[in-house]
Amino acid sequence: MDLITVERRGKVAVMTLNRPDAMNALGAPGDGDQVAAACAAINADPSVRCVVLTGAGRAFSAGGDVKAMQARTGAFAGSGVEIREGYRGNIHRIVRAIYGLEVPSIAAVNGAAIGLGCDVACMTDIRIAAEEAKFGVTFLKLGLIPGDGGAWLLPRTIGMSRACELLFTGDVIDAKTACDWGLVSKVVPREGLMDAAMELADRIAEQPPHALRLAKTLLKQGQTASYDTIMEMSAAAQAISHLTDDHMEGVEAILEKRKPRFAD
Numbered sequence: 001m002d003l004i005t006v007e008r009r010g011k012v013a014v015m016t017l018n019r020p021d022a023m024n025a026l027g028a029p030g031d032g033d034q035v036a037a038a039c040a041a042i043n044a045d046p047s048v049r050c051v052v053l054t055g056a057g058r059a060f061s062a063g064g065d066v067k068a069m070q071a072r073t074g075a076f077a078g079s080g081v082e083i084r085e086g087y088r089g090n091i092h093r094i095v096r097a098i099y100g101l102e103v104p105s106i107a108a109v110n111g112a113a114i115g116l117g118c119d120v121a122c123m124t125d126i127r128i129a130a131e132e133a134k135f136g137v138t139f140l141k142l143g144l145i146p147g148d149g150g151a152w153l154l155p156r157t158i159g160m161s162r163a164c165e166l167l168f169t170g171d172v173i174d175a176k177t178a179c180d181w182g183l184v185s186k187v188v189p190r191e192g193l194m195d196a197a198m199e200l201a202d203r204i205a206e207q208p209p210h211a212l213r214l215a216k217t218l219l220k221q222g223q224t225a226s227y228d229t230i231m232e233m234s235a236a237a238q239a240i241s242h243l244t245d246d247h248m249e250g251v252e253a254i255l256e257k258r259k260p261r262f263a264d
Helices: 031-043 066-071 080-099 116-122 150-158 160-169 175-180 190-205 209-221 227-242 245-256
Strands: 004-009 012-017 050-055 059-061 105-109 112-114 126-130 134-136 172-174 186-188
Touching: 004 031, 012 190, 031 080, 050 059, 050 116, 050 190, 059 116, 080 116, 105 116, 105 190, 112 116, 116 134, 116 150, 126 175, 126 190, 134 175, 150 160, 172 175, 175 186, 186 190, 209 227, 209 245, 227 245
Parallel strands: 012 050, 050 105, 059 112, 105 126, 112 134, 126 186
Antiparallel strands: 004 012, 134 172
């Protein structure tokens, strides 16, 4: 079964992890190719302004397929070298593709986001959770470590102390705790989750498309680049932005006291 579906809602692309019978387990052969292709198509389409990522059924994603781990099949088959290449060529392609989205991304976490599923949610820019959502990085309970880059991203999302607590205990936290810890921005009733995500996505989608992508790039690079590097990148990006039609439209809209009409 295909892992992912993509639906356009105006300027927003809704990506759904679509393996509900398996709680949207990730890591089957070809999953990385599917997600990479979907994200590449979005990056190449200037009409897309925002992405909402959610899960079908009762889970966002329960993470890696534990049954496949037990059977040592799929991504978990073969020698250590082969398993390593399976991570690099498949599972890493999933998280790299989502992290590499050029437009802002929102995870609408509808249920359990565990292990790889939690880390996938963290690869998005903003997370909104249903009241029933749960989060955990339970790799150690399986005798594993975060093999998907979560050890790099989780401390940048919730701070080192919280990240250590979540990883070292294997605890699963509820949506309210996740919000208190800064893992999610907002908790809403399940029936209103997609409405809340789409309302936010639509507000983001009103922004000028070129400047929006540049702004996301600067924020992401700012997590690891030096201050001087970001200052140089900012000057270059701002110079480009000053020469766009959207900049002049924004200026004129302010002076004319009206809502701007940015390019489609």
